[in-house]
Amino acid sequence: MLEEEPVSLHEAPTRSLNMIEAINEALDITMARDPDIVIMGEDVGFFGGVFRATAGLQTKYGKNRVFDSPINECGIVGAAVGMAAYGLRPVPEIQFADYIYPGLDQLVSEAARLRYRSAGEFIAPITIRSPFGGGIFGGQTHSQSPEALFTHVAGLKTVIPSTPHDAKGLLIAAIEDNDPVIFFEPKRIYNGPFDGNYDSPSKTWKSHSGGKVPEGYYSIPLGKARTVREGSAMTVLVYGTMVHVAEAVLEAKGVDAEIIDLRTLVPLDIEAVEKSVEKTGKCLVIHEATRTSGFGAELAALVQERCFYHLEAPIERVTGFDTPYPHSLEWAYFPGPVRIGEAVDRLMKD
Amino acid sequence: MAESPVRSGKPRGNLPPLEFHVPEPRYRPGDTVDYSHLVIPEAGTVTRPDEACDARDTWPLTTDLIRVLDDAGYALGPWNPHLDPETLRRILRMMALTRAFDDRMYRGQRQGKTSFYMKSTGEEAISVACAFALAEDDMVFPSYRQQGILISRGYPLVEMINQIYSNRADRLKGRQLPIMYSAKDYGFFTISGNLATQFPQAVGWAMASAIKGDTRIATSFIGEGSSAEGDFHAAMTFAAVYNAPVVLNVVNNQWAISSFSGFAGAERTTFAARAAGYGIAGLRVDGNDALAVYAAMEWAANRARANKGPTLIEHFTYRAEGHSTSDDPSAYRSAREAEEWPLGDPITRLKNHLVALGEWSDEQHAGMDKALAEDVRAATKEAEKNGILGHGLHHPFHTMFEDVFEELPWHLREQAEQAIRERRTKWPEWKE
Numbered sequence: 001m002l003e004e005e006p007v008s009l010h011e012a013p014t015r016s017l018n019m020i021e022a023i024n025e026a027l028d029i030t031m032a033r034d035p036d037i038v039i040m041g042e043d044v045g046f047f048g049g050v051f052r053a054t055a056g057l058q059t060k061y062g063k064n065r066v067f068d069s070p071i072n073e074c075g076i077v078g079a080a081v082g083m084a085a086y087g088l089r090p091v092p093e094i095q096f097a098d099y100i101y102p103g104l105d106q107l108v109s110e111a112a113r114l115r116y117r118s119a120g121e122f123i124a125p126i127t128i129r130s131p132f133g134g135g136i137f138g139g140q141t142h143s144q145s146p147e148a149l150f151t152h153v154a155g156l157k158t159v160i161p162s163t164p165h166d167a168k169g170l171l172i173a174a175i176e177d178n179d180p181v182i183f184f185e186p187k188r189i190y191n192g193p194f195d196g197n198y199d200s201p202s203k204t205w206k207s208h209s210g211g212k213v214p215e216g217y218y219s220i221p222l223g224k225a226r227t228v229r230e231g232s233a234m235t236v237l238v239y240g241t242m243v244h245v246a247e248a249v250l251e252a253k254g255v256d257a258e259i260i261d262l263r264t265l266v267p268l269d270i271e272a273v274e275k276s277v278e279k280t281g282k283c284l285v286i287h288e289a290t291r292t293s294g295f296g297a298e299l300a301a302l303v304q305e306r307c308f309y310h311l312e313a314p315i316e317r318v319t320g321f322d323t324p325y326p327h328s329l330e331w332a333y334f335p336g337p338v339r340i341g342e343a344v345d346r347l348m349k350d
Numbered sequence: 351m352a353e354s355p356v357r358s359g360k361p362r363g364n365l366p367p368l369e370f371h372v373p374e375p376r377y378r379p380g381d382t383v384d385y386s387h388l389v390i391p392e393a394g395t396v397t398r399p400d401e402a403c404d405a406r407d408t409w410p411l412t413t414d415l416i417r418v419l420d421d422a423g424y425a426l427g428p429w430n431p432h433l434d435p436e437t438l439r440r441i442l443r444m445m446a447l448t449r450a451f452d453d454r455m456y457r458g459q460r461q462g463k464t465s466f467y468m469k470s471t472g473e474e475a476i477s478v479a480c481a482f483a484l485a486e487d488d489m490v491f492p493s494y495r496q497q498g499i500l501i502s503r504g505y506p507l508v509e510m511i512n513q514i515y516s517n518r519a520d521r522l523k524g525r526q527l528p529i530m531y532s533a534k535d536y537g538f539f540t541i542s543g544n545l546a547t548q549f550p551q552a553v554g555w556a557m558a559s560a561i562k563g564d565t566r567i568a569t570s571f572i573g574e575g576s577s578a579e580g581d582f583h584a585a586m587t588f589a590a591v592y593n594a595p596v597v598l599n600v601v602n603n604q605w606a607i608s609s610f611s612g613f614a615g616a617e618r619t620t621f622a623a624r625a626a627g628y629g630i631a632g633l634r635v636d637g638n639d640a641l642a643v644y645a646a647m648e649w650a651a652n653r654a655r656a657n658k659g660p661t662l663i664e665h666f667t668y669r670a671e672g673h674s675t676s677d678d679p680s681a682y683r684s685a686r687e688a689e690e691w692p693l694g695d696p697i698t699r700l701k702n703h704l705v706a707l708g709e710w711s712d713e714q715h716a717g718m719d720k721a722l723a724e725d726v727r728a729a730t731k732e733a734e735k736n737g738i739l740g741h742g743l744h745h746p747f748h749t750m751f752e753d754v755f756e757e758l759p760w761h762l763r764e765q766a767e768q769a770i771r772e773r774r775t776k777w778p779e780w781k782e
Binding site (some may be wrong): 038064065069070072076078079080081082084085086087088090102105107109110114115116117118119120121122123154155157167168177178179223266267268270 | 365489521522523525526529532533534540541542544547549550552553554555556557558559561562568580581585587588591686752753756757759760761
């Protein structure tokens with residue numbers, strides 16, 4: 001694993017891109033560098049994907065390398081495993097994370113276990129890209145955050161970016177990684193950061209530092225968290241869309257929190273977590289996914305096991321509710337500013 | 351709002367109750383067996399369409415049965431592959447070696463040398479003849495009963511036994527259930543215990559081969575029982591959509607553990623007939639006839655290699671023994687089924703053919719069997735030097751945590767340390 005971000009990251013000129021454009025650029029750059037990279041998925045070819053992430057790639061790289069697939073996630077992942085066994089590096093798109101379940105056996109029992117069960121004879125350097133999360137009125141089948149299903153599986157890496165800058169660098173690293181990577185793209189923030197105030201006008205990435213994306217090739221090592229802001233009052237462990245919601249809430253409350261964007265859930269940057277909690281003595285874990293057995297439970301357990309004597313208050317967990325993602329009441333489900341604010345108040349009271 | 355006066359749907363009237371159907375095999379333990387319902391055409395009577403034909407031209411063959419060897423041991427008809435006697439003897443030898451190996455490994459399991467074994471008795475023609483009809487570097491995505499392919503490709507028996515014993519020389523480091531081999535250098539994909547997953551993977555491999563302009567094709571094998579999995583539909587759909595250079599085989603051995611083929615749909619149609627719904631070529635072949643199997647695989651491989659598309663082959667056969675060493679078929683099926691199977695034994699049939707040709711004799715056959723049993727015995731002794739299951743001669747302890755990922759992440763490093771600590775607590779003398 002790379003220890004440092006390449007210098008080119010800081011030297012290259014940047015432009016303002018949204019997350020879709022950054023992902024598209026990552027795909028383009030890696031495909032140009034490696035002829036073994038192929039993209040398949042529902043509507044990814046001529047049309048360029050329902051979210052436009054693969055726009056223009058079929059024209060540029062041909063139908064042999066970018067092509068539509070049948071609506072069959074078992075087939076998409078299964079074929080990707082076979083392609084990887086041949087020596088290709090497939091980057092399939094699952095149109096919505098909610099659609100990934102028919103491919104679960106091929107992911108859990110096959111892609112994730114290939115290296116182990118064949119003692120390294122066969123590997124699965126597959127990156128599954130999939131938009132996830134809610135806040136776009138997607139109803140219960142276009143809003144889910146199933147990351148904990150994948151972090152639970154030995155042999156899978158799970159990556160979730162929170163800015164266009166990180167999306168490009170992390171996706172390049174994921175594609176170059178020799179293990180299967182689940183790359184969940186928080187679709188609520190494809191076009192701009194989101195502070196959790198759904199009734200306010202939406203923002204674009206133009207005015208956000210994370211929207212400034214270096215030109216050309218760079219990668220962000222998997223397993224490295226990003227400190228969004230330093231602080232001493234509490235540690236906030238967060239990823240994806242919720243990074244921006246947390247940032248806005250804590251700023252509005254004037255709390256000097258240290259916000260850690262995990263970026264990779266497995267392998268987790270445990271050092272960054274420990275270092276911060278030891279400093280602040282308080283920990284708030286936030287995710288949009290349902291609460292019970294969510295990744296927040298893992299984070300809370302790790303912090304308790306490793307930082308217990310530094311803790312000055314119980315660990316707080318803010319999550320979505322244990323219901324399906326409702327359509328009309330999606331903002332009642334969403335762990336927004338009120339829910340986060342309450343948890344912050346509880347932590348600050350102790 | 352007022353209720354609408356108009357509603358759709360017609361009155362049902364007075365109807366008999368609906369009936370729920372649960373398939374039931376014809377024979378249970380103790381039953382006499384009558385196979386007269388099976389339609390078995392004479393050898394040599396089925397037409398052989400051109401390998402480049404339209405897929406639909408094969409569909410009559412999906413409910414027929416391609417047979418080459420007749421009861422007297424002669425090879426007949428357009429599917430006769432006209433193999434020279436030396437090749438026939440090599441196929442016979444590999445089938446006999448597979449059976450000898452199975453017998454020895456079965457005994458080894460009963461003697462406690464390993465936990466588990468699966469024989470392919472009665473199905474040797476399918477693996478071995480397919481291996482001979484393919485190029486040696488065509489990629490095989492096998493199920494757990496294609497040991498005949500590995501053996502035919504010359505994979506060392508000692509390596510197979512090391513894997514079965516999970517000993518310190520096991521290339522798979524003792525991680526896989528016995529017989530779940532992996533041999534990339536022999537074009538043999540790592541076997542999964544999850545059924546039918548290899549079917550769409552084979553299609554993906556074939557797609558990759560076509561993407562790269564390669565000339566190698568892929569083939570995969572599943573049982574008729576697991577053809578009920580969604581993976582079968584995924585594989586057939588992808589194979590059809592991308593015209594993938596792949597040969598998909600369903601080995602219909604009538605039984606999936608205790609579930610007869612009716613639970614995969616055999617009461618309604620043949621497994622080969624599924625090809626028609628996807629618009630790909632389909633063949634149904636006598637799986638106990640090595641020449642018919644060879645001819646069908648050769649036809650399909652040539653077709654795939656010529657970019658004419660995928661083929662589904664149903665190999666109609668009978669699982670002569672239990673599903674595995676953990677299974678007792680006398681609890682659910684009649685022993686007479688295997689004894690009276692109308693398509694005979696594949697080794698006996700090929701042997702009779704060579705004898706009929708004047709190219710083989712009973713004495714030669716007995717001599718070969720004796721020599722093969724000795725070869726297997728010698729390989730077993732050799733492998734046992736590396737240990738048998740549970741006798742300490744396994745791979746170094748730390749390998750348990752390797753290969754989960756390319757590099758060991760912190761959490762696995764910590765868990766490895768814990769595992770070693772636990773071991774030292776239990777066996778203070780233990781050294782890695």
